[in-house]
Amino acid sequence: MPKLNILLVDNDPDRSAVVRQALQEVGYHVIANLGDDVNLSKNVFSLQPDIIIIDMDAPGRDTLEQMREIQRGQAKPIILFSAPDDQHFMQEAIRAGVSAYMLEGLNQSQIMPVIEVAMARFREFQTLQKELEDTRSKLAERKVIEKAKGIIMTRKGLDEESAYQMMRKMAMSQNKRLVDLSQAIVSLEDLLG
Amino acid sequence: MQSNTNAVPEKTDLNIGYIPLTDCAPLAIAKEKGFFSAEGLTVKLSRESSWANIRxxxxxxxFDAGHMLAPMPIAAALNLDGLHTPMLTALSLSLGGNAITVSKKLYEKLAEFGQDLSRPLASVSALKQLLAQHQAEKRPPLTLAHVFPFSCHNYLMRYWLASAGIDPDKDVRLVVIPPPLMVNALAAGQIDGFCVGEPWNTQAIANGIGVAVSTGVDIWQGCPEKVLGVTQAWAQHYPNTHQALLRALLNGAVWLENMQNRAEASAILTGHGYVPVEPALLKTFECGEFQFCGTGPVVPVPDFCVFYRHAATFPWVSHADWLIGQMQRWGQIPAGHAVGAVSAQVYRPDLYRQAAHDLGLPYPLADRKTEGSHAQRWWAETESEPISMGGDCFFDQIMPA
Known part of the structure; x- marks a missing residue:
């Protein structure tokens, strides 16, 4: 079987690096890794990929739709929408954020493993990113709470533990998250000085 | 006709995808003004970056339903998109709304060949003469952009070009560019012109990058534009939900039709992130006025984009017939591919009438009208008062007396 040439289009460079590596590890040839869709049609014409893996949300997808149009009726169509007639598979791909286009004539058994690898990486990346975001926002929350605690300690002349307990009690009685209460304290302090 | 208003929707939490264009207004208004919730529906509207994504x-x-280009459900029913998921529409979301805008540079060249280039006949004949000159000088073809292979933008642009004997597949290069990227592509000189919906023409014109050479409705009066698309399977599974959705959107369209509500609608569209642009760019939507050229006059264009009057929400089967004709004309439907009764399977006036009936709104009795036969205002027959209709002529045809 000839080696399949894959074109990756993804504006997230970290994610596309991971996907590229994963595809290369299982023996596919990633011919290019495009970060934007500005010259998408030109690039597809010059690179002649067998398969294009593209971020579901890339606006350039509509450009690809037209490219399969142009090829219709000619000897060798470049790309064709690849979603196999499998609703579940398509839903999975959509949830993972992947869409793919392929050379006409490739069969499902050739394309499926490629999309599966891409899908798995996309999903993994999403999970990682979510974890990273959670950690970041927790850190940010922590900072606000610390700052608010500092303000209460100075203003009320309390020690750290008592200031913290006071804030917790207040948050509970107002049915607020501690971080929201802390944010209010910090804002008020900025305002009143 | 029995009322469907007391039927319980089978599903009440819905996801609907839309593209950030002014004509997503019926969806945005149905949500923000509470027409969905009045029907017991909780609708999440999701902003998408491509038509392919919505499809x-x-x-x-x-998604349960989508803001779609009118030809999309037809392409799906004919499996031209290869997804084997036939769709249908029971509601048109808007008529018109597009314009063809060219770069300032191209406009200046066209101006050497014609006058009043805001009219499609004058602008395309100037373009034809310029292309002949380019061909003699062996210059590369001009590049014009539209938004999707199965779009009225594509067909209107091709119709306009072909009317002057310009072959859209040979004499120019047609490309697809997502609407929000259009203006940048024109500014960067990647394209020489485009056919797109609002607010993107206005943006190019306001920035002095482009000049409009025709509106969509000047090519074909009252041309179909967006529809509410659902899969045929979905419509079968959730008939009551579908009716509730149609009623909510009809109420939204009626509300939008009142020009006094447009300033509020405009604030909703730009303020709630539906169309993330400067509010000033929604002037055409807000006031029914259009400025073809940044230095030119502001002219009234009351029918530029119509949401309710002229039976704008009615899914005319004759619209589908015309669109299928264009798909055949330009080779999207291979010769010999049976089209059969597809237009009547995809465009569903029967479902529309049920929803309109339940709201006490008038609805046309005919499924089709003879497109191109009405140059002036006419009246569509209903069970009660007739509906005042706009024209539906093409710019290059000899107008019927």
């Missing part, structure tokens, strides 16, 4: 998500059931 795929509706096909796969991730």
């Amino acid at each position: 795929d998500k509706v096909s796969a059931g991730v």
Whole structure:
């Protein structure tokens, strides 16, 4: 079987690096890794990929739709929408954020493993990113709470533990998250000085 | 006709995808003004970046319905998109709304060949003469952009070009560019002109990058534009939900039709992130006025984009017939591919009439009208008062007396 040439289009460079590596590890040839869709049609014409893996949300997808149009009726169509007639598979791909286009004539058994690898990486990346975001926002929350605690300690002349307990009690009685209460304290302090 | 208003919707939490264009207004208004919730529906509207995305998500059931280009459900029913998921529409979301805008540079060249280039006949004949000159000088073809292979933009632009004997597949290069990227592509000189919906023409014109050479409705009066698309399977599974959705959107369209509500609608569209642009760019939508050229006069264009009057929400089967004709004309439907009764399977006036009936709104009795036969205002027959209709002529045809 000839080696399949894959074109990756993804504006997230970290994610596309991971996907590229994963595809290369299982023996596919990633011919290019495009970060934007500005010259998408030109690039597809010059690179002649067998398969294009593209971020579901890339606006350039509509450009690809037209490219399969142009090829219709000619000897060798470049790309064709690849979603196999499998609703579940398509839903999975959509949830993972992947869409793919392929050379006409490739069969499902050739394309499926490629999309599966891409899908798995996309999903993994999403999970990682979510974890990273959670950690970041927790850190940010922590900072606000610390700052608010500092303000209460100075203003009320309390020690750290008592200031913290006071804030917790207040948050509970107002049915607020501690971080929201802390944010209010910090804002008020900025305002009143 | 029995009322469907007391039927319980089978599903009440819905996801609907839309593209950030002014004509997503009926969806945005139905949500923000409470027409969905009045029907017991909780609708999440999801802003998408491509028509392909909306089509795929509706096909796969991730979305219940989509803001679609009128030809999309037809392409799906004919399996031209290869997804094997036939769709239908029972509601048109808008008529018109597009314009063809060219770069300032191209406009200046066209001006050497014609006058009043805001009219399609004058602008395309100037273009034809310029292309002949370019060909003699062996210059590369001009590049014009539209938004999707199955779009009225594509067909209107091709119709306009072909009317002057310009072959859209040979004499120019047609490309697809997502609407929000259009203006940048024109500014960067990647394209020489485009056919797109609002607010993108206005943006190019306001920035002095482009000049409009025709509106969509000047090519074909009252041309279909966006529809509410669902899969045929979805419509079968959730008939009551579908009716509730149609009623909510009809109420939204009626509300939008009142020009006094447009300033509020405009604030909703730009302020709630539906169309993330400067509010000033929604002037055409807000006031029914259009400025073809940044230095030119502001002219009234009351029918530039119509949401309710002229039976704008009615899914005319004759619209589908015309669109299928264009798909055949330009080779999207291979010769010999049976089209059969597809237009009447995809465009569903029967479902529309049920919803209109339940709201006490008038609805046309005919499924089709003879497109191109009405140059002036006319009246569509209903069970009660007739509906005042706009024209439906093409710019290059000899107007009927």
